[in-house]
Each structure stands twice: as structure tokens, then as C-alpha cells.
Amino acid sequence: MATAPPGTGSKGLMIRIVAPVLIVLAIGAGIGLAGVGLSQVLGWSSALSMSSSSTGAPQTASVSMPRDVGTVQSLNFEPATVTIAKGGKVTWTNNDPLAHTVSSTSVPSGAQSFESGNMAGNATYTVTFTVDGTYYYNCAYHIWMHGTVIVTG
Numbered sequence: 001m002a003t004a005p006p007g008t009g010s011k012g013l014m015i016r017i018v019a020p021v022l023i024v025l026a027i028g029a030g031i032g033l034a035g036v037g038l039s040q041v042l043g044w045s046s047a048l049s050m051s052s053s054s055t056g057a058p059q060t061a062s063v064s065m066p067r068d069v070g071t072v073q074s075l076n077f078e079p080a081t082v083t084i085a086k087g088g089k090v091t092w093t094n095n096d097p098l099a100h101t102v103s104s105t106s107v108p109s110g111a112q113s114f115e116s117g118n119m120a121g122n123a124t125y126t127v128t129f130t131v132d133g134t135y136y137y138n139c140a141y142h143i144w145m146h147g148t149v150i151v152t153g
């Protein structure tokens with residue numbers, strides 16, 4: 001009685017189908033692990049962890065003085081409130097042709113006040129916040145322009 005050659009019985013067929021699938025899965029897992037290892041070697045994961053504090057607040061925020069904010073009183077700094085992590089920065093950009101300022105009106109105890117001075121159209125101004133708490137500021141020229149920076153611990 002002849003025995004079936006290997007791979008032709010139902011068991012052999014299963015092996016033929018399953019084995020390549022397992023190999024593909026194993027290769028995929030290997031690539032995934034290699035990717036994790038590579039990101040650690042390159043410092044990607046540490047860079048990611050540095051980009052946010054334990055509270056999850058971002059390290060940077062951007063605020064615009066939108067076009068016409070100097071004349072249209074329903075406009076304001078945009079967004080009017082931003083939240084960043086301690087040590088983070090906020091950059092203001094004047095997208096209005098009129099001059100504006102970023103002038104702190106209230107800062108947490110132990111924090112420094114800030115004053116951009118005159119910002120012409122397209123000017124930018126950046127403040128680094130090293131003390132946590134809530135900061136209030138306005139534009140020296142337009143009383144309807146006022147904003148808040150929340151710095152998390």
C-alpha cells in the first residue's frame with residue numbers, strides 16, 4: 001500500500017497553508033519589535049515624552065492677532081486662552097496690519113510680567129513660561145483684546 005507523499009494529505013495541506021502565515025506573522029512581529037528598538041536607539045520615545053508634561057499639556061502654543069482685530073470689537077486674540085506645560089512657550093503673531101501689544105496684566109506670584117512692546121503687522125513675540133499658574137494679558141491699544149495663558153505644573 002503506497003503512502004501519500006508528504007504534503008498531499010489533509011494534514012500536509014494544513015501545514016502548507018498555516019506555515020507561511022506563521023512565517024509572515026513572525027516577520028511582521030520582528031519588524032515591529034525592530035521598529036520599537038530603533039525608535040529607542042534614535043531617542044524618538046524620549047523626544048515624545050519631552051513634548052508633553054505629565055498633565056499632557058503641550059510645550060508650545062500659537063496665538064494670533066487676527067486681521068481686523070484692531071477695529072472689529074467682536075474679534076480677540078485667537079485663541080483667547082491657551083494651556084501649556086511649565087517650561088513651554090507661547091508665540092504671538094500679529095496678522096493684523098495695525099500695531100498691537102501683548103502686555104501682561106496679572107501673573108502668578110514669583111512669575112515675571114511680560115511686555116511685547118509695539119508689534120507691527122507680521123511681528124512675532126515669544127514668551128517662555130517657567131512658573132505655573134494663570135497669566136492674564138491684554139493689548140495696550142484695544143481694550144477688547146485680552147487673553148489668558150494657563151501654565152500647568
Ligand SMILES: [Cu+2]
Binds near residue numbers: 139140
Ligand atoms: Cu491691539
